[in-house]
Amino acid sequence: MASSEVECYQMDRESRGLALIINNENFHHATRMNKRSGTDVDARNLSRIFKKLGFDVQVYKDLSCISMLEVINEVSTMDHTGNDCCFVAFLSHGDDGCVYGTDGIVQIKKIVDQFRGDVCPSLAGKPKIFLFQACRGTLHETSVQLSVDVVDGEDQPCVEVDAAPVPTLPSGSDYLFCYSVAEGYYSHRDTLYGSWFIQDFTDVMEQLVLNKDFIDVLTVVNRKVSARRVERSYSQQALGKKQMPCYLSMLTKKLYLTPKKK
Amino acid sequence: MASSEVECYQMDRESRGLALIINNENFHHATRMNKRSGTDVDARNLSRIFKKLGFDVQVYKDLSCISMLEVINEVSTMDHTGNDCCFVAFLSHGDDGCVYGTDGIVQIKKIVDQFRGDVCPSLAGKPKIFLFQACRGTLHETSVQLSVDVVDGEDQPCVEVDAAPVPTLPSGSDYLFCYSVAEGYYSHRDTLYGSWFIQDFTDVMEQLVLNKDFIDVLTVVNRKVSARRVERSYSQQALGKKQMPCYLSMLTKKLYLTPKKK
Amino acid sequence: MASSEVECYQMDRESRGLALIINNENFHHATRMNKRSGTDVDARNLSRIFKKLGFDVQVYKDLSCISMLEVINEVSTMDHTGNDCCFVAFLSHGDDGCVYGTDGIVQIKKIVDQFRGDVCPSLAGKPKIFLFQACRGTLHETSVQLSVDVVDGEDQPCVEVDAAPVPTLPSGSDYLFCYSVAEGYYSHRDTLYGSWFIQDFTDVMEQLVLNKDFIDVLTVVNRKVSARRVERSYSQQALGKKQMPCYLSMLTKKLYLTPKKK
Amino acid sequence: MASSEVECYQMDRESRGLALIINNENFHHATRMNKRSGTDVDARNLSRIFKKLGFDVQVYKDLSCISMLEVINEVSTMDHTGNDCCFVAFLSHGDDGCVYGTDGIVQIKKIVDQFRGDVCPSLAGKPKIFLFQACRGTLHETSVQLSVDVVDGEDQPCVEVDAAPVPTLPSGSDYLFCYSVAEGYYSHRDTLYGSWFIQDFTDVMEQLVLNKDFIDVLTVVNRKVSARRVERSYSQQALGKKQMPCYLSMLTKKLYLTPKKK
Numbered sequence A, B, C, D: 001m002a003s004s005e006v007e008c009y010q011m012d013r014e015s016r017g018l019a020l021i022i023n024n025e026n027f028h029h030a031t032r033m034n035k036r037s038g039t040d041v042d043a044r045n046l047s048r049i050f051k052k053l054g055f056d057v058q059v060y061k062d063l064s065c066i067s068m069l070e071v072i073n074e075v076s077t078m079d080h081t082g083n084d085c086c087f088v089a090f091l092s093h094g095d096d097g098c099v100y101g102t103d104g105i106v107q108i109k110k111i112v113d114q115f116r117g118d119v120c121p122s123l124a125g126k127p128k129i130f131l132f133q134a135c136r137g138t139l140h141e142t143s144v145q146l147s148v149d150v151v152d153g154e155d156q157p158c159v160e161v162d163a164a165p166v167p168t169l170p171s172g173s174d175y176l177f178c179y180s181v182a183e184g185y186y187s188h189r190d191t192l193y194g195s196w197f198i199q200d201f202t203d204v205m206e207q208l209v210l211n212k213d214f215i216d217v218l219t220v221v222n223r224k225v226s227a228r229r230v231e232r233s234y235s236q237q238a239l240g241k242k243q244m245p246c247y248l249s250m251l252t253k254k255l256y257l258t259p260k261k262k
């Protein structure tokens, strides 16, 4: 029988691992999904912090569904033997259990299942972290999404408000899912500074990741984001809408992402 | 803007709070749900550890759906002002987003929503922990559940295998959901020693709760349970079936359940 | 290979069959479901028309979930050998794929599956008709449900508006599901005259069933109900809300319910 | 109050209307969806019968998700004023409430909602018929789909067996949804003769449409398809698997598709 000790994931292999960031801003007209202004800020922030932590960061912009599946397939079939872990982030629109490519939806389950221990053995026993800054399709109609014209002299950061995704996921040891928002809440994205979730995630990572474990980081992010209020928005409905992130953990050990020693 | 410090929930109020344990073993014939032999062991284990930690433990056996709703309603409408937190555990059969009373199903959402900050203000900002040792209805037909006849001299602990629940939950700051099993896995219950999840949860709590936070405990439980294998079972299908617990956190601070000083 | 002729169900056996009507008006306080005033009118109407058509009508009032399951179990396990068909109607509150007993919810699938050809052979090849005058739980909070006190001199028939159920059903040859309302619409119930759907269903049956088949009847009911508008209601939200019934057919022949000759 | 007469849809306008057939046979490798051999036979059959009935038939082969949305958008925004009705058929793989484009999934709801009376007024009050010869994704892994090599001298018609779609639809007056299979059943497609559903649908249409209404046709199709058995298949699991089509009707009148007089 396994011991009751608190263990930590081994994080001293040759490489930290891959940090894949899929950043979708522009969507095909036929999908009726709005441009996600501010998402590039999120992508830059995530990119910066994960590079700092020793990840091999790969950022993809505006991927179609097929391209997303192909990139995921590449990542899940590559050899992660010398890697500590794998991190995958989606910055996009979302819907029930789906995430948007530029031209439609992809089921999150199809993405995540490709990393299971039996299918992706070089990541077995290693943390597989998925982060979703996404929002649910049904509430797009009610949100006001005025694109702020950056050309204007006076930049009015405007909070665009979308709906929440559904963290219905599961499946597989050593998975961690980080959701920008729990069901029923709004996922706020500021057109100048990026989304609340990624802003706060990056800030907290910068400050705490040297000596706190990743779950502690996510807990602080939960607190910071849920404390925010919508002050300025063109949408009456957005005012006062709170945001509650959440994380679903199948991790079996503590995860420290302290930068790798050279 | 909220700070990026790791904060801890205040745990030094007059009372630790209520630990409600709903223990359903026997189900009405018309529900076609098997007797959950071994669940009393779980109830005793949970009861013991939470009493030790200063909770006001209340155990209910074999509650009908209405009774479950009434108990939950009582708990959610009482005054928790002097309490640190609230803990609610369900030991029962489960189904998609539902948990079984002795005579049918109750939607988990209906239970959990009653504790939201706006509805239950005396628990606002305080940890609301829900634990589910449950299993999904659809896979009951495939599992073999032979009740071990205690009258026999030789007690053969037998692992009964059920299906998994779906952690589809969400909603509300400071909630923590602890699931015995993630979607797609089996929830094992040993007729003599109780369920794997509650056995390991109790063991780990006994050993770690003095100086580790609750999330650390759940992480170790994830490891221990997922390391277990089915050795002995009357069901061929059960052999080799692994179990992966998981927890969904909307906590905003670290939760230490160290016993209260007198 | 089966012929392409239009065939009709054999309707000249010794007995027409059972017409089971489950009429739930009063719900346990803990379910938070309102009293369904006007439902007795529906029950009387259905009862009258099905008696006329030669059915063995059995009406049950205010059944708990267990009682509903037991009654269904009795009906599905009895010998329908000398019967033409079987008809089961639910007048109650509803929710996603569920129907309400007085004390909670029952999954429609669990009810319907008990009549499948392999489980209920004496109904194999015979029409199994399920009718649901129900409404979805989530929208109860938004609807105004003022019970009109019949004792008052001035009876103001008031249209109570609930939400729609989800016809997600299926499964099995010779099933027909008649829903008072399709997803996204409201199910209107007049406290004096009964629900729109049952009122119109009964009227059309009275007028057409002698020489039209049952599907033709349902089609006319679709038209009549969808043409109605809410004129008087205490709920602002109710005004203007349309209702669209629907039926899901796995029938393999035309169904004529002309009264049996003596 | 609307009369209780059986009415028929007006079918004598200038044009019968559009019959859109989306025929997807080849799927991008990344979707892991098999080639749907035999689907061209279905497309030809549907095309032939609907041309005969006076429809303006448009067949599209192997459409991506975006293309499907664009075609649907074109059709729903065009002026149907001089048309009797509109018919849209999908021959593809399917999944929970979705239908496959060559490169991914599209939510059926998104397609169907575009034809609602308020959005597509020139079709208001006119029959909007949707036919799905599709199958559910989750069971593709269990079905054996050996493509029969037509180049071989000896063509062994082989029944490929997929899983069932979920007819969860609804919404809107005058819609009719025809599903090749109800939930829980298999959708059979013969690589030489096309799918069972479309074969039988076309046969019955040929024989009955002159003097029977469309619902009668679908009822006979229900009977014929459900009577079929799998005789020859490379998949052991396929043998014996029955298929039960179904239709969901929000039609308000009888629908006769007799050919238009010149």
Ligand SMILES: [Zn+2]
Residues within 6 Å of the ligand: A092, A093, A094, A134, A135, A136, A137, A140, A162, A163
């Ligand atoms: Zn969005």
Ligand SMILES: [Zn+2]
Residues within 6 Å of the ligand: B092, B093, B094, B134, B135, B136, B137, B140, B162, B163
């Ligand atoms: Zn169970």
Ligand SMILES: [Zn+2]
Residues within 6 Å of the ligand: C092, C093, C094, C134, C135, C136, C137, C140, C162, C163
């Ligand atoms: Zn209701």
Ligand SMILES: [Zn+2]
Residues within 6 Å of the ligand: D092, D093, D094, D134, D135, D136, D137, D140, D162, D163
């Ligand atoms: Zn398929």
